[in-house]
Amino acid sequence: MAKRLQYRRLLFLVLLLAVAFAGLGYRLIDLQVVRHDELRAEAEQQSQKKILREPRRGDILDARGNLLATSVFVKTVCADPSLIGNCQAPVARTISPLLGLNETEVYNRLLPRLRTNDLGKVITNQYVVLKRKVSFETWDKVNGAMSNLVFAADEKRLPLAQQKFYRDLRAKAIFADPLNDQERVYPNQSLAAHVLGYVGMDERELDGARILETGGKDGIEFTLNGKLAGVRGWRKTETDSRHRELVALRDQDVEPRDGLNVVLTIDSVIQHILETALAEGMEKHSPISISGIVVRPRTGEILAMATLPTFDPNSPGSASADARRNRVIADLVEPGSTFKIVVASGALNEGVVRLGDVFDCEHGHFAFAGRVLHDHESYGALSVEGIITKSSNIGAAKIGIKLGEKRLHDYIHDFGFGERTEVPLPGEVRGILHPTKSWSKVSIAQIPMGHGVAVTRLQMALAMAAIANDGNLMRPMLVDRLEDREGRTVVKYAPQRVRQVIRETAAKQMVKALKTVVSSEGTAPKAALENYSVAGKTGTAQKIENGTYVSGKYISAFAGFFPADDPEICISIVLDEPKQHGYYGGLTAAPVFKQVAEKAANYLNIRPDLKS
Secondary structure, eight states: OHHHHHHHHHHHHHHHHHHHHHHHHHHHHIIIIITHHHHHHHHHHHHEEEEEEOOOOOOEEOTTSOEEEEEEEEEEEEEOGGGTTTOHHHHHHHHHHHHTOOHHHHHHHTSOOEEEOTTSOEEEOOOEEEEEEEOHHHHHHHHHHHHTOOOSTTGGGSOHHHHHHHHHIIIIIEEEOSSOEEEEEOTTTTTTHHHHOOEEEEEEEETTEEEEEEEEOSHHHHHTHHHHHOBOEEEEEEBOTTOOBOGGGOOEEEOOBOOOEEEESOOHHHHHHHHHHHHHHHHHHOOSEEEEEEEOTTTOBEEEEEEESOOOTTSGGGSOHHHHSOHHHHOOBOOGGGGHHHHHHHHHHHTSOOTTOEEEOGGGEEEETTEEEEOSSOOOEEEHHHHHHHTOHHHHHHHHHHHOHHHHHHHHHHTTTTSOOOOSSTTOOOOBOOOGGGOOTTHHHHGGGTOSOBBOHHHHHHHHHHHHTTTEEEOOBOEEEEEOTTOOEEEEOOOOEEEEOSOHHHHHHHHHHHHGGGSTTSSOGGGOOSSSOOEEEEEEEEEEETTEEEEEEEEEEEEEEESTTSOSEEEEEEEESOOSSOOSHHHHHHHHHHHHHHHHHHHHTOOOOSOO
């Protein structure tokens, strides 16, 4: 009986062990076979980590190496709500003023929230971004404040578990992302804002994850974003249960390649001279906007480009879209009388007229193709040179009629109108130049006056620069070279000639005529310089709104270059709807030209060609 009982117990024990081993075997099969892929993925998700390593964005420099845009490393301050318990209030009260955030908003972000991950597991949020672009100095203050935060009168008397909770909260609940972010800084605030542009954040998917990526949004920042941004690196590694990297198990470590520096043709001193003069012109004449360009005629190098209103690229969101728009390349206007340089140049180049040829300007009224054309003064007989001097609409119309539709259209096109200049900036428009088959009967007379075509301010400046450059139209040059972080030149850009629009002899004749514009007999004596001869042309065009010319609203302009016979720089000034102290280009734009020219000549040490 006793033996039988022992056998039963032994059998029960064997069965129990068999069941246990069977259960263990089932569990092993379940873990190693049935759920192998699922558990492996979860383990890799918890232990393997791919860290993106951002390159440093390249700087933007002016022609003399002065810093126009740079990047500084900053922190992204985060929180782990799972470590905060019910201490959201004191933490929010401590760090929100340091971060410049609303305390209630911080409190809400610190609250734990449950969610289900991709594997169906319920987890709490352990990574919440509180603020990006935080300086190292501010982060040090936040870190110090958290280290000194007191949660109880005498924590040493609390249970050990509670003491550890508070220690972990102070040390780990508020942390900075291990990868430093970058903040784009423009040390000169709004200087050359429309040339530089600005950067912003874009969200995109990478390796199945949503990431925020910095990219250029306008200006050079946009067009050369690929060169400035550099190439991202990465680190593939493993972490322990506390998310600390196991350096010995680091699999891949690819260094990022920093972005290239962009060196512009812009000279920050001349840019400041231009912007200062435009601001004074804006205050005096109260236009909707005022724009200016300074360019080297021989090379097409843009030394300065500006338009007001402007904005601060450090905080582009605080400005309107209208202020951020680069009117120099994005706005179309009828050029008015500055366009007379095109028809006169073409006629001189074709030999259709000579400077001394005389035209009857009909005392200010000229009936043509059922329309009556007008001059601002009652002129009688004027030579071709006199037509430029006095800016006679009727004289220009008669030169255009003599040149003919096809040749006029061809010269307009050859001067660069109706096509983009290919300046490396976004938002450039082509302008409007209709084919001759779309011209009306009066177009051949109106277009030479600067009506019936639409141009950008940059196109008009480059056309004037072409006359200064012996008839050679140059591609606008805004970027001089690309450099690496050590200042070594990677790419060097050279001036590009688009085409020779008119012969040198015709260009010289135009210069001779344009020099008279700034004389006491011309329309722009206020553009004359004491030590330099100036050649230029005024323009005053009535504005068009909804397809109709509007009385009392004008586009006023002056474009000129100096020294006239050996030009160093060409300057164009345009005002949109000046409201005070006159509206003619000779009264509004010419004085601004003079102010810029005098200071730029002194800065560039241009040799005077006139005896004082």
